[in-house]
Amino acid sequence: MRVFNFSAGPSVLPLSVLEKAAKEITDANGTGQSVMEMSHRSKDFVPIIEKTESLLRDIMKIPANYKVLFLQGGAWTQFAMVPLNLGAVEFGAPRKKATYIDSGIWATKSAEEAAKYVDVTIGASSADRSYRAIPAVPPHNPNDDYYHFVYNNTLVGTKWPSIPDTGSVPLVSDISSFILSEPLDVSKFGLLYAGAQKNLGPAGTTLVIVREDLVGRAPSWVPTMLQYKTHAAEASLFNTPPCYGIYMIGLVLEWLQEQGGAEAMGQRNREKAELLYACLEESKFFHSPVEKSSRSLMNIVFFPRESDPEKCKDIENRFVKEAAAAGLVNLAGHRLMGGLRASIYNAMPIEGVKALIDFIKKFELSL
Amino acid sequence: MRVFNFSAGPSVLPLSVLEKAAKEITDANGTGQSVMEMSHRSKDFVPIIEKTESLLRDIMKIPANYKVLFLQGGAWTQFAMVPLNLGAVEFGAPRKKATYIDSGIWATKSAEEAAKYVDVTIGASSADRSYRAIPAVPPHNPNDDYYHFVYNNTLVGTKWPSIPDTGSVPLVSDISSFILSEPLDVSKFGLLYAGAQKNLGPAGTTLVIVREDLVGRAPSWVPTMLQYKTHAAEASLFNTPPCYGIYMIGLVLEWLQEQGGAEAMGQRNREKAELLYACLEESKFFHSPVEKSSRSLMNIVFFPRESDPEKCKDIENRFVKEAAAAGLVNLAGHRLMGGLRASIYNAMPIEGVKALIDFIKKFELSL
Numbered sequence: 001m002r003v004f005n006f007s008a009g010p011s012v013l014p015l016s017v018l019e020k021a022a023k024e025i026t027d028a029n030g031t032g033q034s035v036m037e038m039s040h041r042s043k044d045f046v047p048i049i050e051k052t053e054s055l056l057r058d059i060m061k062i063p064a065n066y067k068v069l070f071l072q073g074g075a076w077t078q079f080a081m082v083p084l085n086l087g088a089v090e091f092g093a094p095r096k097k098a099t100y101i102d103s104g105i106w107a108t109k110s111a112e113e114a115a116k117y118v119d120v121t122i123g124a125s126s127a128d129r130s131y132r133a134i135p136a137v138p139p140h141n142p143n144d145d146y147y148h149f150v151y152n153n154t155l156v157g158t159k160w161p162s163i164p165d166t167g168s169v170p171l172v173s174d175i176s177s178f179i180l181s182e183p184l185d186v187s188k189f190g191l192l193y194a195g196a197q198k199n200l201g202p203a204g205t206t207l208v209i210v211r212e213d214l215v216g217r218a219p220s221w222v223p224t225m226l227q228y229k230t231h232a233a234e235a236s237l238f239n240t241p242p243c244y245g246i247y248m249i250g251l252v253l254e255w256l257q258e259q260g261g262a263e264a265m266g267q268r269n270r271e272k273a274e275l276l277y278a279c280l281e282e283s284k285f286f287h288s289p290v291e292k293s294s295r296s297l298m299n300i301v302f303f304p305r306e307s308d309p310e311k312c313k314d315i316e317n318r319f320v321k322e323a324a325a326a327g328l329v330n331l332a333g334h335r336l337m338g339g340l341r342a343s344i345y346n347a348m349p350i351e352g353v354k355a356l357i358d359f360i361k362k363f364e365l366s367l
Numbered sequence: 368m369r370v371f372n373f374s375a376g377p378s379v380l381p382l383s384v385l386e387k388a389a390k391e392i393t394d395a396n397g398t399g400q401s402v403m404e405m406s407h408r409s410k411d412f413v414p415i416i417e418k419t420e421s422l423l424r425d426i427m428k429i430p431a432n433y434k435v436l437f438l439q440g441g442a443w444t445q446f447a448m449v450p451l452n453l454g455a456v457e458f459g460a461p462r463k464k465a466t467y468i469d470s471g472i473w474a475t476k477s478a479e480e481a482a483k484y485v486d487v488t489i490g491a492s493s494a495d496r497s498y499r500a501i502p503a504v505p506p507h508n509p510n511d512d513y514y515h516f517v518y519n520n521t522l523v524g525t526k527w528p529s530i531p532d533t534g535s536v537p538l539v540s541d542i543s544s545f546i547l548s549e550p551l552d553v554s555k556f557g558l559l560y561a562g563a564q565k566n567l568g569p570a571g572t573t574l575v576i577v578r579e580d581l582v583g584r585a586p587s588w589v590p591t592m593l594q595y596k597t598h599a600a601e602a603s604l605f606n607t608p609p610c611y612g613i614y615m616i617g618l619v620l621e622w623l624q625e626q627g628g629a630e631a632m633g634q635r636n637r638e639k640a641e642l643l644y645a646c647l648e649e650s651k652f653f654h655s656p657v658e659k660s661s662r663s664l665m666n667i668v669f670f671p672r673e674s675d676p677e678k679c680k681d682i683e684n685r686f687v688k689e690a691a692a693a694g695l696v697n698l699a700g701h702r703l704m705g706g707l708r709a710s711i712y713n714a715m716p717i718e719g720v721k722a723l724i725d726f727i728k729k730f731e732l733s734l
Contacts, residue, residue: 003399007406022392032370036569039374072439076606080590202403204571204609223447239443242571
């Protein structure tokens with residue numbers, strides 16, 4: 001029996017997508033091969049990657065002057081590729097500058113990695129408030145080479161209420177847990193990146209959407225595979241890409257388009273999140289620590305109201321265990337954060353959210 | 368209907384493995400989830416990666432002082448990671464040295480990438496003979512920090528007849544198209560790497576086997592994700608790994624063990640290759656350009672004996688087209704090489720090789 005999977009990533013995929021993949025697994029599109037067996041340069045696979053890119057461009061309304069790249073290595077590799085491509089310099093040249101906004105633990109890590117290659121200014125941080133809100137940001141520095149923020153903070157459950165205006169300074173965002181959860185104006189950004197394993201498909205593919213004028217800036221000492229131009233020049237076929245992951249993303253995008261695209265997803269996601277936040281507002285035993293204006297629609301973090309840390313931990317453990325027994329899995333908070341967390345990505349049906357709310361209510365009665 | 372797929376990679380997988388994957392795709396091991404949906408740190412996924420590593424250690428007899436890493440980015444990323452981890456230095460320090468043997472186009476590219484970070488000596492090359500043989504190698508330089516060769520050259524169809532002796536200089540090899548095709552003495556190497564998409568599983572996972580004393584040597588400026596110690600310290604779970612690829616590798620390794628392991632594979636692969644080379648020896652219209660002592664068991668390159676280049680190209684095109692119509696696909700040589708190539712990895716049954724031989728004989732009669 002299928003469970004409701006509230007994992008923060010890798011995470012739930014639409015059942016119909018998995019069923020289609022199963023059906024085609026030994027013979028896709030009448031080729032007599034699995035997509036896992038297809039030569040990446042063959043007439044069998046090339047239409048698959050082209051279709052995936054075309055669906056994404058369509059659904060996200062990606063302007064023509066942006067490249068779409070299917071890479072590997074996750075957001076963590078982008079933490080290095082962004083500064084290596086947009087800020088790093090040849091040996092001996094003066095270092096360039098970038099501003100990072102510290103809205104959570106991944107934002108901190110991306111800034112730390114960038115500081116190896118560029119002079120990083122932390123423009124604002126909400127670390128002093130345990131990241132319970134997106135910090136207010138000062139005016140941007142026009143001398144920066146780029147400006148980086150994490151759109152949705154998976155771990156702490158926050159989301160930027162609006163996109164900062166950085167004038168001509170390229171805006172870069174990690175949208176791993178935000179992508180396709182609602183409409184996004186790509187034209188406001190210089191570069192967007194996302195690990196696939198939340199709203200796009202299985203882990204192992206990293207999506208990069210980059211404005212063409214930002215491609216080709218990496219100094220020569222940067223590894224060939226970490227230069228955007230390597231992949232942009234070959235339509236993500238410079239070397240063997242994660243073919244099956246790209247195929248799965250294509251199936252997810254087809255499903256998403258059938259569902260009504262990013263607009264419909266945004267509506268549905270707001271509805272799902274509002275139900276769950278309302279349940280927490282009413283709850284005598286749980287609460288959301290996140291300020292209302294910064295609340296994520298994708299990752300809903302909550303804690304027992306209990307103030308004794310040991311009792312609190314007991315309640316959390318019991319909650320996670322009993323929920324799993326009821327078919328609601330992966331509700332523990334991130335290991336660095338504690339508490340509880342329900343990730344309700346696009347593929348989580350509203351029935352899953354309602355089942356969780358019912359469970360919370362029943363659990364409270366047992367306390 | 369399934370075809371016989373002679374692709375050099377991504378390439379054929381055992382049908383029983385694909386069928387098992389299909390069966391489990393919406394609910395693996397009674398978890399109610401697809402492996403594609405599992406949190407990588409969950410009690411559902413961790414046993415999968417552990418089992419995959421343990422099977423590999425068992426089948427390859429990997430000594431306990433070697434780490435097994437499941438990474439991303441393909442062999443191309445290793446072309447940079449090897450020098451960045453085994454040879455690169457902090458800014459201003461004197462550069463270290465490595466010897467590369469140029470036995471084919473990938474070997475050349477790996478040496479070019481390494482030259483960004485270390486002083487590379489090309490110890491020997493068979494470029495002047497169009498790579499039709501593995502070059503004879505001079506005694507190793509004891510001052511080198513490592514020595515690199517490509518064990519099986521996918522593109523030109525050669526294989527090293529024996530492992531060079533480099534004393535205490537760490538021996539590094541790209542075994543992407545060699546791994547598990549026959550037994551290998553891992554203890555002779557400092558580091559081995561392989562893209563998964565030939566004998567291991569689908570594209571998107573890169574296997575690294577590295578002796579523990581070689582981990583942790585990268586200078587601090589190397590991107591976190593490109594340092595072996597990052598992944599070695601966290602058993603390949605530093606960030607989200609390509610979970611589904613690792614699961615598929617596990618299924619392939621189970622199949623391989625059932626077949627009798629690396630020894631049985633080696634016997635079967637020799638048998639398959641000998642049949643095909645014998646067919647080419649007898650053929651009046653085709654021939655293998657590769658010297659007998661250097662012939663690959665995995666990638667069998669052949670050319671028409673026709674000397675007129677245009678007629679030759681015509682024959683190749685007709686061969687590829689008619690073979691595909693007969694259910695024998697991906698027989699064109701690499702785009703940089705031309706000619707024809709049959710890649711007959713572990714998962715290619717002997718029936719596929721016999722079908723190809725029959726086709727060659729029939730095709731010749733039609734010439």
